Amino acid sequence: METEKKLIGRGELEKLFSHWRSKGKRILAPKKIGAKIDFAAVTTLEEVCLDQVQTVQSAKTAVFPRVEELFSFKNKDGRVEIRERDQGALPETVIFGLRPCDDAAFAVLKAIFNWDSQDPLFSARMEKVAVIGVSCPRADEYCFCTSAGGGPGGTTGSDILLTEIAPGEYLAEIISEKGRVLAGEAAGLKPCPASVSKEAHLAKVEPVFALERVAPALARLFDDNAFWVEQSLRCLGCGACAYVCPACACFDIQDEGGGSGQRLRCWDSCGFGLFTLHTSGHNPRPVQSQRWRQRLMHKFSYMPERQQVLGCVGCGRCSRACPVDMNILEHLRSVAEAKP
Amino acid sequence: METLRNKARELLASKTVQMVIGYGRGSGEAAPARAVFIRAAAEAESLIFDASCQQNLAVYLMKPEVRQLGKAALVATPSALRTILQLAAENQVKDHDLLALAVDAQGEVTPLATLQTIEAHVAALDCNLSAGEKTELQKYVALDPEQRRQFWQEEFARCLKCYACRGACPLCYCSRCTVECNQPQWIPVPAHDLGNLEWNVMRAMHLAGRCVNCGDCSRACPVGIPLYLLNQRLLSEVLANFNFRSGMAAKADNAMSTFKPDDPEDFIR
Amino acid sequence: MSDFEPKIVAFVCNWCTYAGADLTGTNRMKYSPRVTIIRFPCTGRIDFMLLLKAFANGADGIIVSGCHPNDYHYSSGNFHARRRWIVFRGLLDFLGIDVRRVQFSWVSAAEGAKWAQLVDATAEQIRQLGPFSGYHKLRGAGVE
Amino acid sequence: MSMADSFKPYLMKIEQISDETPDVKTMRLVFSDEREGKNFSFRTGQFGEYSVFGEGECTFCIASPPTRQGYIECTFRKAGRVTSALSGLEPGEIIGFRGPYGNIFPISDWEGKNLLFIAGGIALPPMRSVIWNVLDLRERYGNITIVYGARTVADLVYKRELAEWAGRSDVKLISTVDPGGETPDWKGEIGFVPTVLGRAAPAIASRDTVAVVCGPPVMIKFTFPVLTKLGFKPENIFTTLENRMKCGVGKCGRCNVGKYFVCKDGPVFTFAQLKDMPQEY
Known part of the structure; x- marks a missing residue:
């Protein structure tokens, strides 16, 4: 699908948050927890932190949790019953505010879990996840996305990638079908003039090794x-x-x-x-x-x-x-x- | 700093030691300083010592691949010195296994070649919790139990069971940790709520009477759980009840595997 | 809460408390049936992890009991145990776990009556505290 | 294989348990659900994940040959948490099985050739599957020689089958125990497997012969040079590797030897392949 470009303001994003909430979706986004910033469930845009270069942990927990049940069993009186998970009950999730490198990581996870045969639980979780990335205005001395095939404005793995082009004003690149559906839920998306480019708003990350x-x-x-x-x-x-x-x-x-x-x-x-x-x-x-x-x-x-x-x-x-x-x-x- | 480098050069040149374990510049803001393993006098100029040098380097005394490199001189903060004594008391290091280069905030370097000299050095240090530490600990002690329970539940809920706390701790040197014993499975493997609580209780208990309060467990924790509070609480408990302090003597019984007939028992019916 | 019947696990040593509990029975003294006794060779063997396992498996209260100091089958195991209880109690308290749920005691082989009183008093205490659901709920929590 | 991919195991009823040594048992397992059993097939060399519900899973080869249908067998030593639990089960009880996983011994390529099987200790089970497989198709293969050794007589597994093979005129069985491991009435060889193999060499032709070697790393290490000296080409020597596994399907990340997954690319490898692989097994 061809990438579509729109403009979206913070106010619209806030409305999107409440829309997702009303649909019962889980929203994971960077949030301040004690002295650290990490992905956690949020309900409003207010709670979301976007100033950090990176969160401590990645957002992989949305599709590969620390601990997940494969199935449950009852082993009693010589009989074993296995109860498989109801994959329909897995949470619909929007991951908001992750960096382009994290978006790209979902492709790596897919390659690991599905390279030879499909991993059903991972795939079911992946199916229910939509990814709204925010490109990087800043990087630090630990960043090396450009040496690993990505970039501070890379779109791989995102359904929508946002770039803040003015305070509270974002360029939204709608990359996938899921992204288009998400964007369709937002009223007030403005057309994007051809003159708007994200490049000027991205961090400079020089490649450091070949x-x-x-x-x-x-x-x-x-x-x-x-x-x-x-x-x-x-x-x-x-x-x-x-x-x-x-x-x-x-x-x-x-x-x-x-x-x-x-x-x-x-x-x-x-x-x-x-x-x-x-x-x-x-x-x-x-x-x-x-x-x-x-x-x-x-x-x-x-x-x-x-x-x-x-x-x-x-x-x-x-x-x-x-x-x-x-x-x-x-x-x-x-x-x-x-x-x- | 130059004193430290000169001392390192001298020890290496004279082959008194094969290696100096010290601090060098770290790679960025997240780690201003880091451990370096200097094996040639010419490399000694990369040694530094300043306020950012906090890691308890004694952790490397227990690492097989570091041990293989030969006798070490260890740049030792007060915590590291106490760790060396505690390791000696637990028969993990012997006299003359290593040479400690005691460093302090003023940049003074004191070579301590024997456990006895380390003991004498440590005896002159203030090993009490600092006023700030006491105040912070008291803040939690003063909470009502339900608030404390909630506090720890939230903290432990973040635990990833990455075992960075264990890896960073110089006194967590068991070749097979209790979490790795599965017959029976003492601690659940997954990082769920029960597994995290049991792991953290076990870690604290196994360090009771041994921990020297270096704080590396908490500094290592990627999600920032204040593990030092647990350690400090237990070392206060051990001090108050048994008048015992870890890491003060190279020959000492372990607080938790010894007793006094008159240990307090007002809680026993 | 009145119909709540607590589940109590008693970790006892073989030589004193277990014999004491036996004496309670042979003397036909009645005490709360809510207690499950687990016999150990010595209080020194009663690791704190066992206590945690009891709570995780549904205990509302725990009794730990062995020989009186200086009246002891293996000369020093109970002294060692006492130290660990002191520290473990301190840790439980700091973690916000109500230490009234763990009752430590010395009960000798001759103290059948004391055993009955201990169990009854602990059962009453736990009845007042109610089920330890906060701890029991940890099981399974955090699994996605 | 969709069932196996979700990590949901087949439910298997333990039909029969044989004690091989004081701590080694063989279990015959049948499918609880007959339909699943009918649809199930495997080939020799493959393995599975066996589970005791509440204790976990562990990995062993399928020790029975695919030519014997209606059941599978596994042989295991009581060593860890799961095998200890498994050891305590009785016939009639239910366990889990996921599989078959991994590659196979290419026995159709071996037709018309002589076969030399060399095994040590508890490593006979993976070889038992292939031995019975070729014995059940006896007319397709040339001479069949089996060299099997264990530390002591008590440690030899499948004693009844060893006796059966020894009694067959179309199989040559050389069994051995390590020096000191013999009993007064032991009639086999005494010596380590590679030594005994060297002694038996004149009777073993390397031309048109395929060798299969399974055993502890040290036995394998000393057996390969003996075979090389006998003229075996590396691509005609087969072995089966074991590494710690969890998933069995190339995802959990721990069984790899260099870039190879023991669970997907193996467990069967030739000596020619092993020579190009790092020592991570």
């Missing part, structure tokens, strides 16, 4: 243990990077509730030693350097080859969230610049 050099360099470096040990000495082996990442989707499956309980899917991270530990005690990745290597290899080598998509959108969240400043940008740069 992406095409990363995958071949990684393949070369795989067996260079010293390189990986050096890269990961600081790493504490936690899962903060994976859990804030909009494109990380590794998961665990756990049963809870005894005989009458649920089978759950929950987040997991390749940074944990337990992730690959065999019951026998053998671990194919026994040390942290190998786990860090896996993180980079997976996103920048395996995924491009197997799922035809980069496992990273350059949002920089992992670097900001890391307790010990494992800055992925630096690591990628040194990978790209490693001598053959």
